[in-house]
Each structure stands twice: as C-alpha cells, then as structure tokens.
Amino acid sequence: MPQEPDFPPAKRFRPGSPFFRLSKKPGMLLPRKGNAAVPTDVQRRRLPIYQARSQLIVQLRQLHSAVLIGETGSGKTTQIPQYLYEAGIGRQGMVAITQPRRVAAISLAGRVAEERNSPLGKLVGYTVRFEDVTSPDTKLKFMTDGMLLREAIGDPLLLRYAVVVLDEAHERTVHTDVLFGVVKAAQRRRSEQNRLPLKVIVMSATMDVDLFSQYFNKSPVLYLEGRQHPIQVFYTKQPQSDYLQAALVSIFQIHQEAPPSHDILVFMTGQEEIEALARTCRDIAKHLPETCGPMTVIPLYASLPPVQQLRVFQPAPKGCRKVILSTNIAETSITISGIKFVIDTGMVKAKRYNPDSGLEVLAVQRVSKAQAWQRAGRAGREDSGSCYRLYTEEEFDNLTGMTVPEIQRCNLTSVVLQLLALGISDVLNFDFMSKPPPESMRMALEQLDLLGAVDRKDDQVSLTPLGKKMASFPLEPRFAKTILVSPDFSCTEEVLTIVSLLSVDTVLYNPPARREEVLAMRKKFMSSEGDHMTLLNIYRAFKKVSGSKEWCRENFVNSRNMGLVTEVRAQLRDICIKVYHGLESSLADLANVRRCLAHGLFVNAAELQPDGSYVALHTHQPVSIHPSSVLFQAKPAYVVFNELLHTSRCYMRDLCLVDPEWLQDAAPEYFRRKLRGDALQWEKMPQMLPPVTSEILSGC
DNA sequence: TGGCTACAA
Known part of the structure; x- marks a missing residue:
C-alpha cells in the first residue's frame, strides 16, 4: 500500500520549499532564486536548478537510480536531459524523457531543441502516437x-537507451506505473548480462518520494527548489454542505x-456543474x-471545442x-498564467472500478x-x-495523502496483455510499485483467456499466437480481437472504421x-442493427463528402474527433496489413460486421427477459438500454x-x-x-459468476 | 422504460 506522504502543515506551506525536510534529507540542493528571465541562453543560467548543476552532474554520473524532486518552475524537465548530454553521461545510447501527455512531450522537445540551437528532430526529438520527430542523430528523446x-x-x-527519465511520476498514470517495473527489470537484467548499464531517473513534483526511493533500491533523493511564489491558504470555519453555493x-x-x-x-467536477x-x-x-x-466567466473542460478552450488564455x-470555472484539466494539462486566486471545492470526478462486476x-x-x-x-x-479551500x-x-494510483482503480x-507481450509470464507477481487488487489481475486474466489471448497451465501464463497479434494493436484487447477475426468474415475495412470510431x-x-434538430438530422444515419452500425453510416457519409467541415456542422458531427478517427484508422490499418498482408471488405454485408463485434464483445452480452428487462450474461446483473442508444425503444x-x-x-x-x-x-x-434457460448455472458455478453484491443490486 | 462523460493513448 502507498505510504501516507509527509505533507507540510498548511500554515507554513511555501510551494517549492523543501526546507521542512532539511534535517531528514542530506541530499538536498539549495539554489539561489533567480529573477524574471530575459534572453534565451541567459535564461538557462537563471533557472533555479542551474545553481545545482555541477553537484547534480556529479551525483547523476555515479548513481544507477535517482529520485529527483522539484516543483514546477525548477526547470528540471528541460535542464536535466541537457546536463546529462553536456556531461557526456549516457552518450552510448539515447536519453528518453517520458511524459504522461502528448502536448507536454512535444512542447518540451521544442523548447530544449531551441535552447540547444538545433533543429527539432536532430539532437532533440520526440515520439508520440502518430508522430515520430526523431532521426539517427537524436540523443535526447521526449516521448x-x-x-x-x-x-x-x-x-x-530498452537497449537503445542509456538513461530513462520518468517525469511527472507523481501523477501515477497506468503507463508510468507499468514502466516503473519495466525499467527496473531492464536495469537489473542489463547489469546481470554485463551490458550497457541503464540509468533511471524518477522525477516528481510532490514530496511523497519514499515509495519511489524504496522501490528503486533505496536510491538517493535529490531536492530542487522551484520558482513558485508563496501562497496563502484559507479554510472555511465550518464544513460546507453545498460546495457550489x-x-x-x-x-x-x-x-x-x-x-x-x-x-x-475555480476547481469543480464536471461540465454540467460548470455550465x-x-x-x-x-x-x-x-x-x-x-x-x-x-x-467575464469562462468555463473550461476537455470536451469544449478548442476555440473555446483558448479563451482562458x-x-x-x-x-x-476573469473567472475561470474548470475541471481538473487545469490541474495538470492546461496552465493558465495570471491566476491570483484559486477556489478549491475539494471535489473531483474520478473513476472507480469494481473488478467483480467489471463496472467502472x-x-x-x-x-x-x-x-x-x-x-x-x-x-x-x-x-x-x-x-480558498471550501x-x-x-x-x-x-x-x-495521495490519489490512489490509476492502476489500482x-x-x-x-x-496484463502488455506485460505478457513483454515476456513477463508471472504477471500475478509482477513487481508493481503499488500492487493492483488481486481480483483485478485475476479478472483481467480471465478476460484474456475468454478472448483466446492466453494459455494457462497451472500458474504459468503465456500468449497464444492470437494474443501476440492482439498485443500489437494500441487497443483494448476486445477491440483488437474484433479486428483480428474480421478477415474470417471479410469485413476488415468496416471493422477498422468502427473500432476507430x-x-x-x-x-x-x-x-x-x-435536441430536436439533432434528432432529426441523426435519423438518416440510424440503423436498426444498433449504435455501431449507425456510427459506421455516419463515417461513410462523412467520407462521401470528403470530410467537409460544413457537413459536420450541419449534421452535428464533431469534426475534430472525426479527424482523429481517420488518423487512428490509418494506424490500425497499417498494423493490420503487417499482421495479415491484406485486407478484405464485404461492403454491404453488415451482419458479418456484427458477427465480428460478437466475437470481441461477447463478455458484454445482454439477454432480453420475459418481463422486458435485460440481464447481463456475464454477471447476471440487471441492465438497461441507455436512452442515447438508437435501440432505446427497440427490444432486441x-x-x-x-x-x-x-x-x-x-x-x-x-449496443449492437x-x-x-x-x-x-x-x-x-x-x-x-449461459444462454436462456439455465437459472441453476448461477449456483452451480459460483467461481465463474461472482456474486452480485447488494451494493450493485441497489444501484441498478 | 428516460440520461448526460475527470484525464490520458
């Protein structure tokens, strides 16, 4: 379990100041504060981190792993990779600097390339989905x-890399958490095989670093002061029953x-509340x-059209x-300058997962x-x-103390499919920094087994040839499976479109x-075969008009997301061609397309009951058709x-x-x-059908 | 028989 981090008492809080731990951590580096920056090369020297440069280089040269704590504004993300390069550390390979977000990877690479006075894609490059701006010269690679x-x-x-820098580690995204285990294993195995050592640098903005340090063989923690300004924190005297009020x-x-x-x-929870x-x-x-x-009041949330998002700047x-009402998009993804007051409702919308019911x-x-x-x-x-905390x-x-890492929810x-593809067969004992619930792991293995992706012999799990192919798609396994069965039904083109959508x-x-207008426009695309086929109709119509923006507007179609669909589709299609050396399409026979969906989504099957309700076959829980579905009024x-x-x-x-x-x-x-007429199944095989908890029943 | 989605790849 994650340890409770040791946070500063609110009254003495000075963001960026690590002083409260001075006595405990001798590895601390104490730079002088710089002034507001003016030119470009001088800028680097004025960053707080510059004062610690030579000390940092000495430390990073000798350490195999290090944890680096630095507040926003310390310059660690742009400078550390350059210090490594300038000192010749890890020149035998590349330096990878990972980010949880695309925009960050791209813009950081741009900034560092500028600081090096080198065109982007040469010495400094980046790799994100759909974009690889690197070359054989690339030494510093943001990704x-x-x-x-x-x-x-x-x-x-990870033999191409001499150093891996895991940035924003405190965010604990699923990918970062899996990477922790992957780089740690790579580091150990490379050392065992007497190969080029792999240096791992974990960078975090928060103080809960003991977990990181422990995990990476008690590696030293280096502290950097940031360039944050003091913040006064206020609390309410009484608890507030209505945080909106x-x-x-x-x-x-x-x-x-x-x-x-x-x-x-103002930090709030969601679109509706904000509007x-x-x-x-x-x-x-x-x-x-x-x-x-x-x-002037400006809403800010992810699904807002980009033009409206830009208004906050x-x-x-x-x-x-200017009053900005935002979801937690402003916590990490979007940085707005000039904010003098933050109002924190203390609430957030977050995903929780129940492995027994598969309910998120x-x-x-x-x-x-x-x-x-x-x-x-x-x-x-x-x-x-x-x-102001409400x-x-x-x-x-x-x-x-800290948000539960995503991997635990x-x-x-x-x-699990990815771990298996990495050659880790003992997935249940994978060295996670924070172990996910064992039921989640078992559930995942069961799902992969049902999809035909794995072979299980005793405790040993291995990928089937199908599972190996599934792992080559950047998709949830069930959608990869849907694509992979499509050649059997001669409808790969259609399935690719649907999965991309x-x-x-x-x-x-x-x-x-x-609402009325939308409904009227959408009618012409509606298919009695379900929502997937309706989406396919929309995509086909979109292609017929060559992706016209005007058409999108008229038909209430989000053209930005449609453009993304086209990109995803091209990527999936490439992978498909590599796996199968060809594609087939049935054009009109949509029944085959639905057959493919049945092969991928069969765990999510529901059966109409005599009383007109539906029951999910996997868990036996009562379910309903969402009113947004084209099948809402139908009774398939x-x-x-x-x-x-x-x-x-x-x-x-x-639904399909x-x-x-x-x-x-x-x-x-x-x-x-499982299909109709087997009420006793429930009692016969409880291990396959986890009991429906009263919590779930009452919620349905 | 009737609801509405934080963030990321």
Whole structure:
C-alpha cells in the first residue's frame, strides 16, 4: 500500500520549499532564486536548478537510480536531459524523457531543441502516437510514457537507451506505473548480462518520494527548489454542505474586494456543474452595483471545442475580472498564467472500478491532499497568491495523502496483455510499485483467456499466437480481437472504421439546446442493427463528402474527433496489413460486421427477459438500454454493448444487435450454459459468476 | 422504460 506522504502543515506551506525536510534529507540542493528571465541562453543560467548543476552532474554520473524532486518552475524537465548530454553521461545510447501527455512531450522537445540551437528532430526529438520527430542523430528523446511502453514490447531491455527519465511520476498514470517495473527489470537484467548499464531517473513534483526511493533500491533523493511564489491558504470555519453555493459566495466575495486584474480559478467536477455555475455567475454579475467591476466567466473542460478552450488564455479587458470555472484539466494539462486566486471545492470526478462486476463508475469524490496542493499551486505561478479551500482544515487533514494510483482503480486487461507481450509470464507477481487488487489481475486474466489471448497451465501464463497479434494493436484487447477475426468474415475495412470510431471521444455533437434538430438530422444515419452500425453510416457519409467541415456542422458531427478517427484508422490499418498482408471488405454485408463485434464483445452480452428487462450474461446483473442508444425503444433479444454506465441504473451504452448463435460461436465453452434457460448455472458455478453484491443490486 | 462523460493513448 502507498505510504501516507509527509505533507507540510498548511500554515507554513511555501510551494517549492523543501526546507521542512532539511534535517531528514542530506541530499538536498539549495539554489539561489533567480529573477524574471530575459534572453534565451541567459535564461538557462537563471533557472533555479542551474545553481545545482555541477553537484547534480556529479551525483547523476555515479548513481544507477535517482529520485529527483522539484516543483514546477525548477526547470528540471528541460535542464536535466541537457546536463546529462553536456556531461557526456549516457552518450552510448539515447536519453528518453517520458511524459504522461502528448502536448507536454512535444512542447518540451521544442523548447530544449531551441535552447540547444538545433533543429527539432536532430539532437532533440520526440515520439508520440502518430508522430515520430526523431532521426539517427537524436540523443535526447521526449516521448509519452505509452510510447516507451510500446517500444519495450520489441525491446524489453530498452537497449537503445542509456538513461530513462520518468517525469511527472507523481501523477501515477497506468503507463508510468507499468514502466516503473519495466525499467527496473531492464536495469537489473542489463547489469546481470554485463551490458550497457541503464540509468533511471524518477522525477516528481510532490514530496511523497519514499515509495519511489524504496522501490528503486533505496536510491538517493535529490531536492530542487522551484520558482513558485508563496501562497496563502484559507479554510472555511465550518464544513460546507453545498460546495457550489460556497464557491459562488467566495467568487463574489473576492470579486468585491480584490483588484479587478486578479484572476480567479475555480476547481469543480464536471461540465454540467460548470455550465450551471457560469450562468448563475453571469446573472448575478449583471445585477451588481456600479462599484463592482464587470466580470467575464469562462468555463473550461476537455470536451469544449478548442476555440473555446483558448479563451482562458486571453487576458480580460482592462478593469474586468476573469473567472475561470474548470475541471481538473487545469490541474495538470492546461496552465493558465495570471491566476491570483484559486477556489478549491475539494471535489473531483474520478473513476472507480469494481473488478467483480467489471463496472467502472465515474463518481464525484473528495480530492487527495496531493491534489489539493497541486490546485493551490496554480495560484502562485507568477506571483504570490491565495487559495480558498471550501472545507475546514480538519476536513483537509482527513483527506487521503495521495490519489490512489490509476492502476489500482481500472480495468487491467490491456496492462496484463502488455506485460505478457513483454515476456513477463508471472504477471500475478509482477513487481508493481503499488500492487493492483488481486481480483483485478485475476479478472483481467480471465478476460484474456475468454478472448483466446492466453494459455494457462497451472500458474504459468503465456500468449497464444492470437494474443501476440492482439498485443500489437494500441487497443483494448476486445477491440483488437474484433479486428483480428474480421478477415474470417471479410469485413476488415468496416471493422477498422468502427473500432476507430470507438477509440476516440464521441464524434456525435449533442448541444442540449438543439435536441430536436439533432434528432432529426441523426435519423438518416440510424440503423436498426444498433449504435455501431449507425456510427459506421455516419463515417461513410462523412467520407462521401470528403470530410467537409460544413457537413459536420450541419449534421452535428464533431469534426475534430472525426479527424482523429481517420488518423487512428490509418494506424490500425497499417498494423493490420503487417499482421495479415491484406485486407478484405464485404461492403454491404453488415451482419458479418456484427458477427465480428460478437466475437470481441461477447463478455458484454445482454439477454432480453420475459418481463422486458435485460440481464447481463456475464454477471447476471440487471441492465438497461441507455436512452442515447438508437435501440432505446427497440427490444432486441440479444445485444452486445461497449460499456456499462452506472448512474441512476446500470445502463448499457453503444449496443449492437446480435444472434445468440454468434455468441455461441465466439465462445462455445463460455456460453454453453449461459444462454436462456439455465437459472441453476448461477449456483452451480459460483467461481465463474461472482456474486452480485447488494451494493450493485441497489444501484441498478 | 428516460440520461448526460475527470484525464490520458
């Protein structure tokens, strides 16, 4: 289990200051603070980290593994790779610097290339999905953690690299967590085989580093001071029952008291909540007395069109206050300058996973201390700031220290397939930094077994030839399987399209205010065979007009996501051609396409009951058709679906009508007695059918 | 029979 991190008491909190641990950690480096930067090469020397450069180089030269703590603004991400290069450390191979996000990998590479005065793609390059800007000259390679993981499948020892820098390790994405284990194993095996040593540098912005250090053989921790400014933190005196109301009051309190140039950033949970509060704020702002200046309220969340997202960067007109209402996208992904006040509701929408039911639930919950500090830190990027926490100090003390790593709360089917593809057969004992729940691992193995991806003999698990092929797709195993069976049904082109459509955020644009219009436009694409076929119709129509943006607008189709679909599709198609040396298409025979979906999604099958309700065959839980489905008013006997969404009920989303015989064909053993008329199955084989908990039942 | 999705590849 993750250890409770040792966080600074709020009152003495100075972001970027590691002083409170000075006595404990002798490895600390104490740079002098620099001033605001002016030219480019001088800029590097003015970064806080520069003062520690020579010490860092000495340390990094001798250490096999190091943990580096540095707040935002310390310059660690751009400078460490250059220091390594300048000192000739790891020149025998490349230096990989991983990032959880694409934009970060790309922009960091750009900045470092500029600092080196070298064209991007030469000495400094980057690799992210769909884009590889590197050359044989590339020594410093910025990449997404997912890309390095994918490379590891072909090269588990990561022999091209002399140094791997895992940045933003505190975010604990699934990919980073798997990489921890992969680089640690590669490091050990390379040393055993007397190969070029692999140096591992873990970089994190938070103080909960003991876990990192312990995991990497008690490696030393180096501290760097950042260039954050002091932040005053305020708590409410009483617990707030309504955080939205509390946010509203706080916004206008600040608005009445603070100079209008001081912008406010409010952290909330989701789109609907944000839009509602935005409306309320605008209404109230209209009716304020003259003494109060005007206010511009800007919502910010991921599904917002890019043009509207950019609004947060535009300065408000003089004398007007900018109030940004944001999801946690502003916590990490988008950095907004000029924020003087942060209001933290203390809530976040996060995914939870129940391995028994396979249910992923998106629920509003309290943030962790680490998240609360991350949010507060957004107020002190250029100058000192304030953070108003809409909860009491006692409530803060009771928050969990760090956010539960994603790997402990998600479906692990893809992870396990990837581990197996890396040649790790003892997946159940893989050296995770934070072990995922054993039920999640078992569930994942069971799913892979059902899909025909693995052979299990006693405790030894190995990939089948099909499983090996599945691992070559950057997809969830069930979708890889769907593609891989498609040649048997001569419909690879169609299946590729459908899987690509499912790989991106929805291409359907549904502005609530124009609901009737949307419905009328969408009618012409609707298929009685289900949502997948409806999506296929939309894609075909989109291609017919050569991806016209105008057509997208008229038909309420998100053209950005549609463009992404095209990219994903091309990538999947390339992989397909490599695996199969050819493609086939049935053009009109959509039944075959549905057969493929049955082969990939059969674990997500549901059966119509005599009373008109549906039951999921895998878990026997009652499920319903989501109102957004084209099959909402239909009553097909059997369907497969993409996912279950747990809101007021358990809703199946994205449905496809199937024949029960197809399900039998897809997994004869599994379905032998699962289909209608086997009520006793439940009691006979409890180990295959985990009991439905009362929690699930009451929620459905 | 009736709901609405944080982030990432």
